[in-house]
Amino acid sequence: MPEVEIIRRGLAERLLGKRILQTEVLLPRLVKWPDAEAFRAMAAGRTVEAVARKGKYLLLGLDSGDQIVVHLRMTGRLWYVAQSAPRDPYARVVFHLEGGDFLVYADLRTLGTLYGLKSAELWRIAGLAAMGPEPLSPQFTAAYLKEKLAGHRGKIKAFLLDQKKIGGIGNIYADEALHLAGVHPARPGGALSAAEIEGLHAAVNRVIADGIADGGTTFRDYRDGLGKEGAHQEHLFVYARRGLPCKRCGAAIEKTVVAGRGTHFCPVCQRWEGKGCM
DNA sequence: CAATAGCCCTGGTGGC
């Protein structure tokens, strides 16, 4: 989510008020609604009036009242490209803008998705319609977390990644939040104490805010809306640090699989019983 | 209903 928010901000700088002349859909299967041809027609001649984000979805509001919705998934990149720049080798959808510049959707693994919808039809995107409250929003409170975690038998990391529970937390930030809160990723959510839930609530907000402040986390593919890398990878405590010393206690960071995702944690700070290196 | 495995893709890398 920090990455998507940074992209949103960068695109807003360049894109607002710009008109889309025409659109090349180089890989039609990425357009999930309507079909590629209707998607092209919907964008043609429209001016971008808003650049919004909900969870990990980007929403470009057009002057027609339609929305272009983009989910970048793993390797998607939505960026503003000058007329003179070389074409991105992984360009999948290219919007030709008034003045000659481009808005390019590029995606190596082609797992991303694009939609063109009326604002009133956003419910068609299930993940968007069912999304839970976002970190840093007024609806995301410690009380909300307590309510949702009560009786929850699944692992706390799976809970954090479930976009219906909380909207916008990805694998990196889930690992970082659990480390900051001193909670073992595989513990059942319902087993967390009130104090731990309060700590986790604060930790989630903190890691997301820090990620945004650092311009996102770049390992390989991520770039912001103008092509720049983020810096948060330099400030991670556990993610991608297997075997390296914990920045808080010095113990070697471990990597396992939890909820089907690579999971990094400090075996000392994040003891199963709680109360690690706080 | 809730949790988990499989799947969608391509390419870099770690291990042998």
Next chain:
DNA sequence: TGCCACCAGGGCTATT
């Protein structure tokens, strides 16, 4: 050095 299984920041779908 060369090869190749494995893994990757996500989420939908089917299954249990």
